[in-house]
Amino acid sequence: MITPVKMEDSRLWILDQSLLPGQEHYIELRTKEEIWAAIKKLQVRGAPAIGVAAAYGLYRAVRDLESANFQDFARDFHWAKEYIATARPTAVNLFWALERMEERLYQLREQADAETPWEEQRAFIKEGLFQEADAIRREDEQSCLAMGEHGLSLLKKGMGILTHCNAGTLATAKYGTCLAPIYLGQERGYQFRVYADETRPLLQGARLTAWELSREGVDVTLICDNMASTVMKQGLIDAVVVGCDRMAANGDGANKIGTSGVAILAKEYGIPFYMFAPTSTIDLDTASGEEIVIEERDGDEIRSLWYKRPMAPEGIKTYNPAFDVTDHEYITAVVTEKGIVRPPYQDSLRELIHGI
Numbered sequence: 001m002i003t004p005v006k007m008e009d010s011r012l013w014i015l016d017q018s019l020l021p022g023q024e025h026y027i028e029l030r031t032k033e034e035i036w037a038a039i040k041k042l043q044v045r046g047a048p049a050i051g052v053a054a055a056y057g058l059y060r061a062v063r064d065l066e067s068a069n070f071q072d073f074a075r076d077f078h079w080a081k082e083y084i085a086t087a088r089p090t091a092v093n094l095f096w097a098l099e100r101m102e103e104r105l106y107q108l109r110e111q112a113d114a115e116t117p118w119e120e121q122r123a124f125i126k127e128g129l130f131q132e133a134d135a136i137r138r139e140d141e142q143s144c145l146a147m148g149e150h151g152l153s154l155l156k157k158g159m160g161i162l163t164h165c166n167a168g169t170l171a172t173a174k175y176g177t178c179l180a181p182i183y184l185g186q187e188r189g190y191q192f193r194v195y196a197d198e199t200r201p202l203l204q205g206a207r208l209t210a211w212e213l214s215r216e217g218v219d220v221t222l223i224c225d226n227m228a229s230t231v232m233k234q235g236l237i238d239a240v241v242v243g244c245d246r247m248a249a250n251g252d253g254a255n256k257i258g259t260s261g262v263a264i265l266a267k268e269y270g271i272p273f274y275m276f277a278p279t280s281t282i283d284l285d286t287a288s289g290e291e292i293v294i295e296e297r298d299g300d301e302i303r304s305l306w307y308k309r310p311m312a313p314e315g316i317k318t319y320n321p322a323f324d325v326t327d328h329e330y331i332t333a334v335v336t337e338k339g340i341v342r343p344p345y346q347d348s349l350r351e352l353i354h355g356i
Protein backbone atom coordinates (compact mmCIF):
# COMPACT_ATOMS: atom_id res chain seq x y z
CA MET A 1 0.00 0.00 0.00
CA ILE A 2 1.37 3.42 -0.89
CA THR A 3 2.78 5.64 1.86
CA PRO A 4 2.85 9.45 1.56
CA VAL A 5 6.02 10.11 3.63
CA LYS A 6 9.28 8.16 3.76
CA MET A 7 12.79 8.58 5.07
CA GLU A 8 15.51 6.83 3.07
CA ASP A 9 19.21 7.16 3.94
CA SER A 10 18.37 10.14 6.13
CA ARG A 11 16.65 11.87 3.20
CA LEU A 12 12.99 12.95 3.45
CA TRP A 13 10.67 12.12 0.54
CA ILE A 14 6.97 12.87 0.18
CA LEU A 15 4.50 11.76 -2.47
CA ASP A 16 3.39 15.01 -4.10
CA GLN A 17 -0.38 14.65 -3.65
CA SER A 18 -1.07 17.81 -5.63
CA LEU A 19 -0.15 15.81 -8.76
CA LEU A 20 -2.46 12.85 -8.02
CA PRO A 21 -4.09 11.01 -9.58
CA GLY A 22 -2.16 11.80 -12.75
CA GLN A 23 1.40 11.39 -11.50
CA GLU A 24 2.91 9.34 -8.68
CA HIS A 25 5.94 11.54 -7.99
CA TYR A 26 8.02 11.69 -4.80
CA ILE A 27 9.86 14.93 -4.03
CA GLU A 28 12.71 15.41 -1.56
CA LEU A 29 12.36 17.97 1.23
CA ARG A 30 15.59 19.33 2.71
CA THR A 31 14.92 22.67 4.36
CA LYS A 32 12.32 24.07 6.73
CA GLU A 33 11.13 26.27 3.86
CA GLU A 34 10.55 23.27 1.59
CA ILE A 35 8.73 21.42 4.39
CA TRP A 36 6.56 24.45 5.12
CA ALA A 37 5.66 24.86 1.44
CA ALA A 38 4.83 21.17 0.96
CA ILE A 39 2.39 21.28 3.88
CA LYS A 40 0.90 24.64 2.82
CA LYS A 41 0.36 23.47 -0.77
CA LEU A 42 -1.10 20.12 0.36
CA GLN A 43 1.66 18.22 -1.38
CA VAL A 44 1.60 16.33 1.89
CA ARG A 45 -1.74 16.55 3.69
CA GLY A 46 -4.06 14.88 6.14
CA ALA A 47 -3.64 15.47 9.86
CA PRO A 48 -1.52 12.41 10.77
CA ALA A 49 0.59 12.59 7.59
CA ILE A 50 1.25 16.27 8.28
CA GLY A 51 2.43 15.33 11.78
CA VAL A 52 4.75 12.62 10.45
CA ALA A 53 6.14 14.92 7.75
CA ALA A 54 6.65 17.74 10.24
CA ALA A 55 8.52 15.47 12.66
CA TYR A 56 10.82 14.09 9.96
CA GLY A 57 11.05 17.57 8.46
CA LEU A 58 12.18 19.13 11.70
CA TYR A 59 14.87 16.46 12.05
CA ARG A 60 15.94 17.01 8.45
CA ALA A 61 16.06 20.78 8.96
CA VAL A 62 18.62 20.40 11.78
CA ARG A 63 20.42 17.27 10.56
CA ASP A 64 23.37 19.16 9.13
CA LEU A 65 23.65 21.89 11.76
CA GLU A 66 27.18 22.25 13.12
CA SER A 67 26.16 24.29 16.13
CA ALA A 68 29.06 25.14 18.46
CA ASN A 69 27.02 24.23 21.55
CA PHE A 70 23.64 22.93 22.67
CA GLN A 71 22.18 26.40 23.19
CA ASP A 72 22.84 27.29 19.55
CA PHE A 73 21.47 23.95 18.37
CA ALA A 74 18.34 24.27 20.52
CA ARG A 75 17.81 27.86 19.31
CA ASP A 76 17.96 26.89 15.63
CA PHE A 77 15.84 23.81 16.31
CA HIS A 78 13.19 25.99 17.96
CA TRP A 79 13.20 28.48 15.08
CA ALA A 80 12.69 25.66 12.59
CA LYS A 81 9.90 24.20 14.70
CA GLU A 82 8.08 27.52 15.07
CA TYR A 83 8.45 28.19 11.34
CA ILE A 84 7.04 24.82 10.26
CA ALA A 85 4.17 25.30 12.74
CA THR A 86 2.89 28.28 10.72
CA ALA A 87 2.16 26.17 7.62
CA ARG A 88 -1.50 25.34 8.43
CA PRO A 89 -3.57 26.09 11.59
CA THR A 90 -6.32 23.47 11.90
CA ALA A 91 -4.85 19.96 12.07
CA VAL A 92 -3.60 19.58 15.64
CA ASN A 93 -1.19 16.79 14.65
CA LEU A 94 1.19 19.38 13.18
CA PHE A 95 1.63 21.05 16.56
CA TRP A 96 1.44 17.80 18.54
CA ALA A 97 4.32 16.30 16.53
CA LEU A 98 6.50 19.42 16.68
CA GLU A 99 6.01 19.79 20.44
CA ARG A 100 6.85 16.10 20.95
CA MET A 101 10.07 16.52 18.97
CA GLU A 102 11.14 19.52 21.06
CA GLU A 103 10.36 17.70 24.30
CA ARG A 104 12.53 14.83 23.04
CA LEU A 105 15.35 17.26 22.24
CA TYR A 106 15.66 18.23 25.90
CA GLN A 107 15.36 14.60 27.06
CA LEU A 108 18.23 13.71 24.73
CA ARG A 109 20.22 16.61 26.13
CA GLU A 110 19.89 15.04 29.59
CA GLN A 111 20.71 11.57 28.29
CA ALA A 112 23.82 12.63 26.36
CA ASP A 113 27.14 11.88 28.07
CA ALA A 114 28.32 15.28 29.26
CA GLU A 115 31.83 13.90 29.61
CA THR A 116 32.12 13.41 25.84
CA PRO A 117 32.95 16.17 23.35
CA TRP A 118 29.98 18.31 22.26
CA GLU A 119 30.32 16.98 18.69
CA GLU A 120 29.61 13.45 19.96
CA GLN A 121 26.70 14.70 22.05
CA ARG A 122 25.35 16.56 19.02
CA ALA A 123 25.49 13.38 16.93
CA PHE A 124 23.74 11.47 19.74
CA ILE A 125 20.99 14.09 19.90
CA LYS A 126 20.48 14.12 16.12
CA GLU A 127 20.16 10.34 16.01
CA GLY A 128 17.67 10.47 18.86
CA LEU A 129 15.61 13.07 17.01
CA PHE A 130 15.49 10.85 13.94
CA GLN A 131 14.40 7.90 16.08
CA GLU A 132 11.62 10.00 17.63
CA ALA A 133 10.30 11.06 14.23
CA ASP A 134 10.42 7.44 13.09
CA ALA A 135 8.55 6.39 16.24
CA ILE A 136 5.82 8.92 15.42
CA ARG A 137 5.47 7.33 11.99
CA ARG A 138 5.45 3.76 13.32
CA GLU A 139 2.96 4.62 16.06
CA ASP A 140 0.63 6.22 13.52
CA GLU A 141 0.75 3.10 11.36
CA GLN A 142 -0.20 0.97 14.37
CA SER A 143 -2.88 3.48 15.34
CA CYS A 144 -4.44 3.21 11.89
CA LEU A 145 -4.47 -0.58 12.06
CA ALA A 146 -6.13 -0.42 15.48
CA MET A 147 -8.75 2.04 14.20
CA GLY A 148 -9.33 -0.34 11.34
CA GLU A 149 -10.22 -3.14 13.74
CA HIS A 150 -12.38 -0.94 15.97
CA GLY A 151 -14.05 0.65 12.96
CA LEU A 152 -14.76 -2.70 11.32
CA SER A 153 -16.64 -3.81 14.45
CA LEU A 154 -19.18 -1.07 13.64
CA LEU A 155 -19.72 -2.19 10.05
CA LYS A 156 -21.38 -5.18 8.39
CA LYS A 157 -20.68 -7.14 5.20
CA GLY A 158 -22.14 -5.65 2.06
CA MET A 159 -22.67 -2.19 3.59
CA GLY A 160 -22.77 0.95 1.49
CA ILE A 161 -20.36 3.45 3.04
CA LEU A 162 -20.11 7.15 2.29
CA THR A 163 -16.93 9.05 2.92
CA HIS A 164 -15.90 12.69 2.50
CA CYS A 165 -12.46 14.03 1.57
CA ASN A 166 -9.52 11.66 2.08
CA ALA A 167 -8.62 10.03 5.35
CA GLY A 168 -6.88 7.09 3.80
CA THR A 169 -3.33 5.87 3.52
CA LEU A 170 -2.47 9.17 1.82
CA ALA A 171 -3.51 11.13 4.94
CA THR A 172 -1.56 9.04 7.45
CA ALA A 173 1.65 7.08 7.85
CA LYS A 174 -0.16 4.14 6.20
CA TYR A 175 -3.61 2.49 5.99
CA GLY A 176 -5.61 5.62 6.87
CA THR A 177 -8.04 6.39 9.66
CA CYS A 178 -11.61 6.07 8.35
CA LEU A 179 -10.48 4.05 5.33
CA ALA A 180 -8.57 1.55 7.48
CA PRO A 181 -11.70 -0.56 8.23
CA ILE A 182 -12.48 -0.54 4.51
CA TYR A 183 -9.03 -1.96 3.72
CA LEU A 184 -9.38 -4.56 6.48
CA GLY A 185 -12.85 -5.39 5.19
CA GLN A 186 -11.40 -5.79 1.70
CA GLU A 187 -8.97 -8.41 3.05
CA ARG A 188 -11.77 -10.23 4.92
CA GLY A 189 -14.41 -10.32 2.19
CA TYR A 190 -16.76 -7.64 3.53
CA GLN A 191 -17.55 -6.44 -0.01
CA PHE A 192 -18.24 -2.86 1.02
CA ARG A 193 -19.67 -0.46 -1.56
CA VAL A 194 -17.92 2.85 -1.01
CA TYR A 195 -19.34 6.16 -2.22
CA ALA A 196 -16.70 8.90 -2.24
CA ASP A 197 -17.72 12.55 -2.21
CA GLU A 198 -15.50 14.42 -4.68
CA THR A 199 -14.98 17.08 -1.97
CA ARG A 200 -14.69 20.45 -3.59
CA PRO A 201 -12.74 22.62 -3.94
CA LEU A 202 -9.53 20.56 -3.73
CA LEU A 203 -11.19 17.30 -4.72
CA GLN A 204 -9.42 15.04 -2.20
CA GLY A 205 -12.28 12.56 -2.59
CA ALA A 206 -12.09 12.38 -6.38
CA ARG A 207 -8.31 12.73 -6.74
CA LEU A 208 -7.19 10.76 -3.67
CA THR A 209 -9.87 8.53 -2.08
CA ALA A 210 -11.25 7.21 -5.37
CA TRP A 211 -7.66 6.69 -6.55
CA GLU A 212 -6.29 4.91 -3.51
CA LEU A 213 -9.37 2.70 -2.98
CA SER A 214 -9.62 1.65 -6.63
CA ARG A 215 -5.90 0.79 -6.82
CA GLU A 216 -6.56 -1.60 -3.88
CA GLY A 217 -9.52 -3.14 -5.69
CA VAL A 218 -12.21 -1.64 -3.46
CA ASP A 219 -15.68 -1.07 -4.99
CA VAL A 220 -15.78 2.75 -5.02
CA THR A 221 -18.24 5.10 -6.72
CA LEU A 222 -17.37 8.77 -7.10
CA ILE A 223 -20.20 11.26 -6.50
CA CYS A 224 -20.46 15.02 -6.42
CA ASP A 225 -20.80 16.55 -2.96
CA ASN A 226 -24.39 17.64 -3.74
CA MET A 227 -25.39 13.99 -4.31
CA ALA A 228 -24.84 12.84 -0.72
CA SER A 229 -28.49 13.40 0.20
CA THR A 230 -29.93 11.42 -2.69
CA VAL A 231 -27.68 8.39 -2.18
CA MET A 232 -28.75 8.36 1.47
CA LYS A 233 -32.41 8.80 0.54
CA GLN A 234 -32.16 5.92 -1.94
CA GLY A 235 -30.96 3.64 0.85
CA LEU A 236 -27.53 3.17 -0.75
CA ILE A 237 -25.69 4.28 2.40
CA ASP A 238 -25.61 2.28 5.63
CA ALA A 239 -22.87 4.25 7.38
CA VAL A 240 -20.74 7.36 6.97
CA VAL A 241 -17.04 7.33 7.90
CA VAL A 242 -14.87 10.46 7.96
CA GLY A 243 -11.52 11.59 9.31
CA CYS A 244 -10.79 14.41 11.71
CA ASP A 245 -8.23 17.20 11.89
CA ARG A 246 -8.90 18.34 15.43
CA MET A 247 -11.41 17.07 17.98
CA ALA A 248 -12.32 19.39 20.86
CA ALA A 249 -12.88 18.20 24.42
CA ASN A 250 -16.65 18.14 23.96
CA GLY A 251 -16.47 15.94 20.87
CA ASP A 252 -16.94 18.66 18.23
CA GLY A 253 -14.79 17.57 15.30
CA ALA A 254 -13.14 19.75 12.66
CA ASN A 255 -12.80 18.04 9.33
CA LYS A 256 -12.82 18.93 5.66
CA ILE A 257 -15.35 21.54 4.63
CA GLY A 258 -18.68 19.89 3.92
CA THR A 259 -18.36 17.24 6.63
CA SER A 260 -20.85 18.91 8.96
CA GLY A 261 -23.46 18.97 6.21
CA VAL A 262 -22.97 15.26 5.57
CA ALA A 263 -23.37 14.60 9.32
CA ILE A 264 -26.65 16.54 9.46
CA LEU A 265 -27.95 14.64 6.42
CA ALA A 266 -26.93 11.33 8.01
CA LYS A 267 -28.84 12.18 11.18
CA GLU A 268 -31.88 13.16 9.13
CA TYR A 269 -31.81 9.80 7.32
CA GLY A 270 -31.05 7.78 10.48
CA ILE A 271 -27.61 6.72 9.20
CA PRO A 272 -24.73 6.29 11.70
CA PHE A 273 -21.95 8.86 11.31
CA TYR A 274 -18.53 7.73 12.55
CA MET A 275 -15.65 10.17 12.97
CA PHE A 276 -12.20 8.56 13.14
CA ALA A 277 -9.74 10.43 15.33
CA PRO A 278 -6.44 9.04 16.61
CA THR A 279 -5.66 10.35 20.09
CA SER A 280 -3.00 12.54 18.43
CA THR A 281 -5.92 14.47 16.90
CA ILE A 282 -7.90 14.89 20.12
CA ASP A 283 -7.19 18.29 21.67
CA LEU A 284 -8.54 18.44 25.23
CA ASP A 285 -7.11 21.94 25.58
CA THR A 286 -9.73 23.15 23.09
CA ALA A 287 -13.08 23.15 24.87
CA SER A 288 -15.39 23.17 21.87
CA GLY A 289 -15.49 23.48 18.11
CA GLU A 290 -16.05 27.22 18.38
CA GLU A 291 -12.42 27.58 19.47
CA ILE A 292 -10.96 25.62 16.55
CA VAL A 293 -9.13 27.87 14.07
CA ILE A 294 -10.46 27.17 10.60
CA GLU A 295 -7.96 27.65 7.80
CA GLU A 296 -9.09 29.88 4.94
CA ARG A 297 -7.46 29.31 1.60
CA ASP A 298 -6.98 31.14 -1.68
CA GLY A 299 -10.11 31.80 -3.75
CA ASP A 300 -8.52 30.47 -6.92
CA GLU A 301 -9.02 26.99 -5.50
CA ILE A 302 -12.72 27.69 -6.05
CA ARG A 303 -12.55 29.95 -9.09
CA SER A 304 -10.16 28.22 -11.41
CA LEU A 305 -7.78 25.61 -10.02
CA TRP A 306 -9.29 22.56 -11.75
CA TYR A 307 -10.83 24.16 -14.82
CA LYS A 308 -9.38 24.53 -18.30
CA ARG A 309 -11.44 27.70 -18.66
CA PRO A 310 -12.81 30.14 -16.08
CA MET A 311 -15.88 28.70 -14.35
CA ALA A 312 -16.74 31.94 -12.55
CA PRO A 313 -16.71 35.66 -13.36
CA GLU A 314 -13.19 37.08 -13.34
CA GLY A 315 -12.18 38.08 -9.80
CA ILE A 316 -15.49 37.06 -8.22
CA LYS A 317 -15.37 37.27 -4.44
CA THR A 318 -15.02 33.89 -2.75
CA TYR A 319 -15.14 32.41 0.74
CA ASN A 320 -12.98 29.28 1.02
CA PRO A 321 -12.91 27.76 4.53
CA ALA A 322 -10.91 24.54 4.26
CA PHE A 323 -12.69 22.88 7.21
CA ASP A 324 -15.90 22.99 9.16
CA VAL A 325 -16.89 21.72 12.59
CA THR A 326 -19.34 18.87 13.06
CA ASP A 327 -21.14 19.41 16.35
CA HIS A 328 -20.80 16.47 18.68
CA GLU A 329 -24.54 15.77 18.67
CA TYR A 330 -24.26 14.68 15.02
CA ILE A 331 -21.45 12.19 15.72
CA THR A 332 -22.75 8.69 16.46
CA ALA A 333 -19.37 7.49 17.74
CA VAL A 334 -15.71 8.49 17.64
CA VAL A 335 -13.31 5.74 16.59
CA THR A 336 -9.82 5.98 18.07
CA GLU A 337 -6.90 3.56 18.21
CA LYS A 338 -7.78 2.95 21.88
CA GLY A 339 -11.38 2.04 21.16
CA ILE A 340 -14.80 3.39 20.29
CA VAL A 341 -15.99 6.44 22.21
CA ARG A 342 -19.67 7.23 22.54
CA PRO A 343 -21.50 10.30 23.91
CA PRO A 344 -21.34 12.15 26.24
CA TYR A 345 -17.95 12.97 24.74
CA GLN A 346 -16.95 15.54 27.37
CA ASP A 347 -16.41 12.69 29.84
CA SER A 348 -15.60 9.79 27.57
CA LEU A 349 -12.82 11.56 25.66
CA ARG A 350 -11.11 12.71 28.86
CA GLU A 351 -11.38 9.20 30.27
CA LEU A 352 -9.92 7.78 27.07
CA ILE A 353 -6.97 10.16 27.07
CA HIS A 354 -6.21 10.29 30.80
CA GLY A 355 -7.70 6.97 31.88
CA ILE A 356 -9.71 8.69 34.59
Ligand SMILES: CSC[C@H]1O[C@H](OP(=O)(O)O)[C@H](O)[C@@H]1O
Pocket residue numbers: 042045046047048164165166167168171172176177178204242243244245254255256257322
Ligand atom coordinates in the same frame (compact mmCIF):
# COMPACT_ATOMS: atom_id res chain seq x y z
C1 LIG B 1 -6.81 11.41 8.61
S1 LIG B 1 -7.18 13.06 8.79
C2 LIG B 1 -7.46 13.53 7.14
C3 LIG B 1 -8.19 14.83 7.06
O1 LIG B 1 -7.34 15.85 6.53
C4 LIG B 1 -7.97 16.38 5.38
O2 LIG B 1 -7.73 17.74 5.22
P1 LIG B 1 -6.60 18.21 4.16
O3 LIG B 1 -6.75 17.36 2.94
O4 LIG B 1 -6.94 19.67 3.92
O5 LIG B 1 -5.28 18.02 4.87
C5 LIG B 1 -9.44 16.13 5.62
O6 LIG B 1 -9.98 17.01 6.57
C6 LIG B 1 -9.36 14.72 6.13
O7 LIG B 1 -10.49 14.23 6.76
